[in-house]
Amino acid sequence: MPRKTVFQASVEFLQILDEDAKLDAKLAKDTLTDDEVKFLYEQMIINRQLDEIAFKLQRSGRMGTYPQNKGQEAAALGSGFAAKKGSDYIVPCYRENGSMFLHGLPMHYVLLHWMGDERGNQIPDGVNVTPIAIPIGTQMLHATGMAMAFKIRKEPRVAVTYFGDGATSEGDFHEAMNFAGSFQAPVVFFCQNNQWAISVPRETQTNCETIAQKSVAYGMPGIQCDGNDLFAVFRATREALDRARAGGGPSFIEAVTYRLADHTTADDAKRYRDPEEVEAWASKDPIIRHRKYLEAKGLWDDAKQAETEARAKTIVQEIVRAAEGIEKPSVEEVFDSTFAELPPEIRRQRDTLRTSSIGQEPDQAGLRAHEEARA
Amino acid sequence: MPERNLVQAINHALAHEMERDERVVVLGEDVGFNGGVFRVTEGLQARFGRDRVVDTPLAESGIMGTAIGLAMADMRPVPEIQFEGFLGPAYDQLVNHAARYRTRTRSAITIPLTVRVPVGGGIHAPELHSDSPEAIYAHTPGLKVVMPSTPYDAKGLLLAAIRDPDPVLYFEPKRVYRSFKEEVPDEDYTIPIGQAKVVSEGTDITVITWGAPVFQCLAAMDALPEDVSMELIDLRTIYPIDMDTVIESVRKTGRAVVVHEAPKTCGMGAEISSIIQEHCFLHLEAPVQRVAGFDTVMPYYKLELEYLPEAPRIEKGIMECLAY
Numbered sequence: 001m002p003r004k005t006v007f008q009a010s011v012e013f014l015q016i017l018d019e020d021a022k023l024d025a026k027l028a029k030d031t032l033t034d035d036e037v038k039f040l041y042e043q044m045i046i047n048r049q050l051d052e053i054a055f056k057l058q059r060s061g062r063m064g065t066y067p068q069n070k071g072q073e074a075a076a077l078g079s080g081f082a083a084k085k086g087s088d089y090i091v092p093c094y095r096e097n098g099s100m101f102l103h104g105l106p107m108h109y110v111l112l113h114w115m116g117d118e119r120g121n122q123i124p125d126g127v128n129v130t131p132i133a134i135p136i137g138t139q140m141l142h143a144t145g146m147a148m149a150f151k152i153r154k155e156p157r158v159a160v161t162y163f164g165d166g167a168t169s170e171g172d173f174h175e176a177m178n179f180a181g182s183f184q185a186p187v188v189f190f191c192q193n194n195q196w197a198i199s200v201p202r203e204t205q206t207n208c209e210t211i212a213q214k215s216v217a218y219g220m221p222g223i224q225c226d227g228n229d230l231f232a233v234f235r236a237t238r239e240a241l242d243r244a245r246a247g248g249g250p251s252f253i254e255a256v257t258y259r260l261a262d263h264t265t266a267d268d269a270k271r272y273r274d275p276e277e278v279e280a281w282a283s284k285d286p287i288i289r290h291r292k293y294l295e296a297k298g299l300w301d302d303a304k305q306a307e308t309e310a311r312a313k314t315i316v317q318e319i320v321r322a323a324e325g326i327e328k329p330s331v332e333e334v335f336d337s338t339f340a341e342l343p344p345e346i347r348r349q350r351d352t353l354r355t356s357s358i359g360q361e362p363d364q365a366g367l368r369a370h371e372e373a374r375a
Numbered sequence: 376m377p378e379r380n381l382v383q384a385i386n387h388a389l390a391h392e393m394e395r396d397e398r399v400v401v402l403g404e405d406v407g408f409n410g411g412v413f414r415v416t417e418g419l420q421a422r423f424g425r426d427r428v429v430d431t432p433l434a435e436s437g438i439m440g441t442a443i444g445l446a447m448a449d450m451r452p453v454p455e456i457q458f459e460g461f462l463g464p465a466y467d468q469l470v471n472h473a474a475r476y477r478t479r480t481r482s483a484i485t486i487p488l489t490v491r492v493p494v495g496g497g498i499h500a501p502e503l504h505s506d507s508p509e510a511i512y513a514h515t516p517g518l519k520v521v522m523p524s525t526p527y528d529a530k531g532l533l534l535a536a537i538r539d540p541d542p543v544l545y546f547e548p549k550r551v552y553r554s555f556k557e558e559v560p561d562e563d564y565t566i567p568i569g570q571a572k573v574v575s576e577g578t579d580i581t582v583i584t585w586g587a588p589v590f591q592c593l594a595a596m597d598a599l600p601e602d603v604s605m606e607l608i609d610l611r612t613i614y615p616i617d618m619d620t621v622i623e624s625v626r627k628t629g630r631a632v633v634v635h636e637a638p639k640t641c642g643m644g645a646e647i648s649s650i651i652q653e654h655c656f657l658h659l660e661a662p663v664q665r666v667a668g669f670d671t672v673m674p675y676y677k678l679e680l681e682y683l684p685e686a687p688r689i690e691k692g693i694m695e696c697l698a699y
């Protein structure tokens with residue numbers, strides 16, 4: 001009886017723009033033009049500004065809990081930019097604002113969501129983005145289902161779904177990967193490995209050396225890329241999208257990045273993270289790296305930086321104004337969006353809201369008449 | 376005597392029981408090094424080590440399923456599900472396994488398990504961090520469900536839950552977590568599962584509630600006309616329900632209002648109303664009233680106080696009940 005290797009696998013790591021902002025020209029071929037890099041860099045600054053203002057809004061009691069995206073802007077933007085706006089579908093978690101915005105989500109929607117308002121999820125027609133997903137690891141199945149529909153209808157479309165390193169521990173993640181592999185669904189699994197799931201480090205989530213290698217078990221190509229490198233993220237995503245569109249099924253991308261801020265405004269990462277680790281990653285900040293790259297190419301300077309930062313401030317001010325300017329929703333809205341047609345009991349509760357404590361027959365006991373008589 | 380808030384009382388009770396019984400193991404997301412997102416398990420890992428206070432991968436089904444296995448192997452697991460909205464992935468393990476093991480093995484295998492879960496609204500939390508799912512689990516044969524509203528009760532009920540031979544869901548009303556302190560003795564004591572508490576005695580009307588609405592009901596009580604004498608019952612255990620305390624009170628007052636955060640339809644209020652009409656029919660002066668959440672999805676926090684039974688709505692319900 002033979003004993004032999006019947007299967008072997010390996011995982012590639014892709015980096016095109018290194019930490020010192022040196023570009024591998026060969027790998028960068030057919031990726032991003034100078035103008036595109038500039039555009040995406042500006043988006044990074046705007047997204048970072050939104051993050052900072054969102055943090056301040058929370059601290060001053062004008063907004064609830066907010067998860068900062070800080071440090072992960074290149075991963076969100078590079079991948080979002082690779083997907084086809086208006087055709088592909090973005091199925092996010094909550095740390096890829098940049099990708100949602102690139103696909104047309106009005107920026108104030110994200111603030112509305114975190115301000116405790118469902119209208120932040122009321123995605124406008126034509127914007128192919130699903131709302132922020134709070135229950136971890138759940139949305140990848142929806143992306144897979146969408147991709148199955150694209151395949152059934154023979155549409156050249158792909159669903160791109162985002163999730164964290166922690167999410168890869170949930171059962172739903174594995175079911176999504178398995179379904180996608182089994183049905184060869186055109187879906188791109190984009191894992192933002194930011195090294196932490198709240199206080200739990202990446203090593204606790206899995207005994208695997210990489211997250212990318214999980215793709216192997218589901219029969220799909222997987223790659224690990226530098227998540228703070230726009231070129232690598234773009235290239236890895238574009239390759240996955242092209243493959244999916246050509247009928248090659250799903251792919252998995254592990255973007256290696258870092259959550260530079262606390263998990264959310266409700267968290268204090270100093271309790272569990274080594275400041276040296278944070279320091280080391282802060283120097284790999286995608287904003288620093290891409291600025292250096294653009295400056296070295298003579299495409300950027302201090303004046304442009306100042307001008308962009310000022311523009312970012314204005315844009316974000318507008319976003320805040322839009323989010324805060326909206327009138328408080330009515331309770332009736334909650335009822336009205338429960339079903340297409342309200343069942344009688346819910347209608348009764350809705351209509352007796354202001355007259356009865358309990359949503360039952362209003363004033364069965366004649367209390368109001370009683371009160372009126374007393375008055 | 377030491378004063379403790381709800382978080383501190385639960386933390387203290389966990390430490391107390393881990394000290395007393397080395398089979399007790401705490402597991403969940405962020406419960407170890409970080410001491411839990413609400414700091415309920417703060418300091419336990421440093422004190423009892425990483426084998427007994429376990430930071431798990433992010434997987435609720437994994438947490439619940441392995442907790443069942445731990446229990447089967449004679450440990451006393453106390454898993455935490457970070458928020459009630461994330462019980463979803465654990466549902467199958469909890470309902471189809473933990474709850475049924477004893478019956479389907481005719482008691483050959485039992486699951487002594489205490490699942491801690493923060494529940495309820497009122498803290499401006501994001502989506503799926505504010506629901507009140509107690510009725511779902513009270514409706515699951517084989518599970519016990521408790522919800523303390525005070526630090527003193529929290530300790531006594533947690534010790535009773537961990538020592539119980541069957542699975543107990545231990546719901547923690549997060550709105551109360553840090554709202555006040557009271558004396559919680561260091562000594563060992565339990566509060567029996569299935570025992571309600573009369574918070575305030577009265578003769579005209581009985582108000583039955585549990586969890587955070589206890590304090591809304593107290594506020595409503597203060598706002599009632601001077602001549603109304605209200606009896607307030609804190610159920611403390613949702614299942615098995617303390618029918619005797621409820622029945623005795625309603626037979627005395629002849630009127631009852633049930634208050635809960637969960638949706639009205641099929642909420643515990645429905646069950647309690649039914650118990651009351653079965654046992655107190657000839658004593659009733661008015662139909663049992665329910666002041667509850669609406670039959671809608673729990674709204675995001677901008678509207679949560681409209682949804683939750685706040686004091687003015689409770690007061691109105693009480694007055695309507697009294698008007699008969």
Ligand SMILES: Cc1ncc(C[n+]2csc(CCOP(=O)(O)OP(=O)(O)O)c2C)c(N)n1
Nearest residue numbers: 095134135136164165166167196197198461
């Ligand atoms: C099903 C579920 N369980 C637990 C939580 C609570 N929670 C919110 S974020 C988070 C960590 C997520 O980590 P990861 O997937 O790595 O994403 P990251 O926040 O790092 O971007 C946890 C445990 C949740 N939202 N959903």
Ligand SMILES: [Mg+2]
Nearest residue numbers: 164165196197
């Ligand atoms: Mg993470």
